[in-house]
Amino acid sequence: MCIRDRLYAGRLICSVLFGVNVALLGLAVFICTERSFSATVCAIFIFVSSTPILFVHSLAQSEAPFIMFMLSSFILISFYIVCSRSRLLFAASLCVACAILTRYVGVTLLPPIVCVLLFLGNRSTKQKIKDTIIFVLIALLPLMLWLARNVIISKTATGRSFAIHALEFQHLKQFVFTMNIFVFPVSTPFWSKTLYVGVAAALFLISFVFLYKKKYFRNNANTFSVIFPIPCMLFALIYLAFLVISISFFQADIRLSARFLLPAYLAIVMSGVSLTWHFSSTLNNRLIWHGFVLFVFLSLAINSPSAVAVALDIHRNGHGYTSRQWINSETVARVKSFTENVKIYSNGPDVIRLFTRKNIIMIPAITDPGTLRGNENYEKQMQLMCRELKEGKAILVYLKRIDRRWYLPTLQEINAKCVMPVLANLSDGIIYGHSARQTEQCIP
Numbered sequence: 001m002c003i004r005d006r007l008y009a010g011r012l013i014c015s016v017l018f019g020v021n022v023a024l025l026g027l028a029v030f031i032c033t034e035r036s037f038s039a040t041v042c043a044i045f046i047f048v049s050s051t052p053i054l055f056v057h058s059l060a061q062s063e064a065p066f067i068m069f070m071l072s073s074f075i076l077i078s079f080y081i082v083c084s085r086s087r088l089l090f091a092a093s094l095c096v097a098c099a100i101l102t103r104y105v106g107v108t109l110l111p112p113i114v115c116v117l118l119f120l121g122n123r124s125t126k127q128k129i130k131d132t133i134i135f136v137l138i139a140l141l142p143l144m145l146w147l148a149r150n151v152i153i154s155k156t157a158t159g160r161s162f163a164i165h166a167l168e169f170q171h172l173k174q175f176v177f178t179m180n181i182f183v184f185p186v187s188t189p190f191w192s193k194t195l196y197v198g199v200a201a202a203l204f205l206i207s208f209v210f211l212y213k214k215k216y217f218r219n220n221a222n223t224f225s226v227i228f229p230i231p232c233m234l235f236a237l238i239y240l241a242f243l244v245i246s247i248s249f250f251q252a253d254i255r256l257s258a259r260f261l262l263p264a265y266l267a268i269v270m271s272g273v274s275l276t277w278h279f280s281s282t283l284n285n286r287l288i289w290h291g292f293v294l295f296v297f298l299s300l301a302i303n304s305p306s307a308v309a310v311a312l313d314i315h316r317n318g319h320g321y322t323s324r325q326w327i328n329s330e331t332v333a334r335v336k337s338f339t340e341n342v343k344i345y346s347n348g349p350d351v352i353r354l355f356t357r358k359n360i361i362m363i364p365a366i367t368d369p370g371t372l373r374g375n376e377n378y379e380k381q382m383q384l385m386c387r388e389l390k391e392g393k394a395i396l397v398y399l400k401r402i403d404r405r406w407y408l409p410t411l412q413e414i415n416a417k418c419v420m421p422v423l424a425n426l427s428d429g430i431i432y433g434h435s436a437r438q439t440e441q442c443i444p
Contacts, residue, residue, distance in 0.1 A: 007060065007321060015057070022044055025043055026043060028074065028270055032229065033225070033277040039273055043270065045296055049300045050182050050303060051303065052258030052262070053262065055314075065098075066099055066103045070109060073092045073109060078231070081227045082223065090138065093138035096109045096113065097142045100139065100142070105239065110139060116230060120222075164248065164249060165247070165252040166248050176194050178261050179197050179261065183303075185306060225278065229275060232268075232271040233271045326351060336356040338358075342395060343361070343395070344358060345394060346398070349361065349362050363385065364382045365407050366408065368407070369405075386418035386420075395433030400429050
């Protein structure tokens with residue numbers, strides 16, 4: 001299959017998943033709020049009017065299917081607690097297994113669902129334990145097989161190493177900023193953004209505590225309206241804790257952007273809409289609910305112009321790997337014409353590898369982005385690359401339009417160490433080295 005066809009297929013799949021995720025979120029809130037039309041519409045508006053959510057679903061990456069599996073697993077396991085039908089438990093287990101295979105962070109789905117299986121429902125203790133064992137085995141079996149495969153092939157389970165790099169204040173700023181742009185993407189001081197997040201969290205907590213003291217959860221313990229929000233709230237907390245642990249000990253370059261925070265945000269939205277609706281109903285005070293609806297429509301009014309503009313731009317020009325920037329790239333087309341035996345270094349090997357299927361080598365990194373440790377072999381690796389460029393054994397493809405990768409040397413730093421003749425200076429990249437043989441093939 002041509003790369004254009006594969007990218008188009010990926011883009012189409014994520015577009016379909018956007019609709020599927022909207023439907024799943026709406027279905028969950030609809031059932032949670034006793035078929036409240038206004039609550040369902042509010043949840044759907046929050047989803048479809050958010051520019052970051054549009055961006056994430058347009059990237060043709062793993063987030064869209066992960067969210068689908070996450071929402072499906074919560075809905076299915078909640079129905080199982082209510083109905084106790086085995087096929088629902090198996091379906092939920094398979095959804096969690098698929099979520100984990102899609103992204104390792106899917107393991108954060110296990111604790112909240114295990115808690116629900118063990119502590120909610122009218123089943124006997126023996127049956128609850130049995131259900132939990134079945135769920136865990138089915139959910140984890142594919143992951144165990146995949147990790148075993150990784151160890152056999154590359155001698156490492158996940159490709160990550162342990163290193164201490166504690167969470168910094170900038171991560172908190174990223175978190176606050178991202179949570180704001182989901183709802184109110186307006187330019188305001190950091191303190192006001194922090195206040196908004198704090199007030200939202202406080203109102204969420206107050207609603208939960210009030211309903212708990214009124215014994216709402218106990219009196220409705222076996223209903224979908226109570227069972228569904230609980231794993232959502234637990235998941236959001238565990239998911240955020242997992243990100244903190246990952247950043248602090250395994251993957252320092254994780255940014256708390258919309259891509260990483262979206263699963264937790266959606267879990268908070270579903271449980272938040274449900275809690276607000278039940279809080280208003282329990283108090284028999286519709287003013288609270290009307291205030292929430294007004295808040296949602298204010299967010300919609302602020303978000304919609306930007307969301308519509310972004311959606312139209314994505315439709316015309318694509319986004320990420322599916323963008324016209326890369327599909328019509330002069331530099332990528334030139335690299336694709338080189339013969340297979342040409343050794344190629346680049347600051348964007350992932351992009352070029354995707355479009356050309358060639359073995360592209362990353363230019364020497366100054367720092368390991370995952371551990372923040374300096375590259376002890378940086379000078380030797382740079383000398384080797386420079387020597388190969390000088391002797392005509394390799395070429396360097398430096399992409400101009402790729403996002404700055406802070407752990408790689410800049411073009412000025414590379415030029416200071418290497419004598420590199422310019423082979424081609426194109427609109428979106430520079431190719432350094434001596435003449436490379438080209439194949440007489442048509443560029444699709």
